[in-house]
Amino acid sequence: MAVEKVNSSSSLAEVVDRILDKGIVVDAWVRVSLVGIELLAVEARVVIASVETYLKYAEAVGLTTQAAVPAA
Secondary structure, X not given: OOOOOXXXXXXXXXXXXXXXXXXXXXXXXXXXXXXXXXXXXEEEEEEEOOHHHHHHHHHHHOOHHHHHOOOO
């Protein structure tokens, strides 16, 4: 029985398509303090996804109700 090695490489288009299909969330919290005094605090949440993927998961956690309400 021979072992066959397959060289599979993904193109950039395939990688981007997979990222947009599944989505990526990057959540970061940075705090810089000196002698107990907070000098800088940065909180960031970055979501990369297609609109369809974002809406599917946003609806699951209740984020779409704010967008559906018309401005008074």
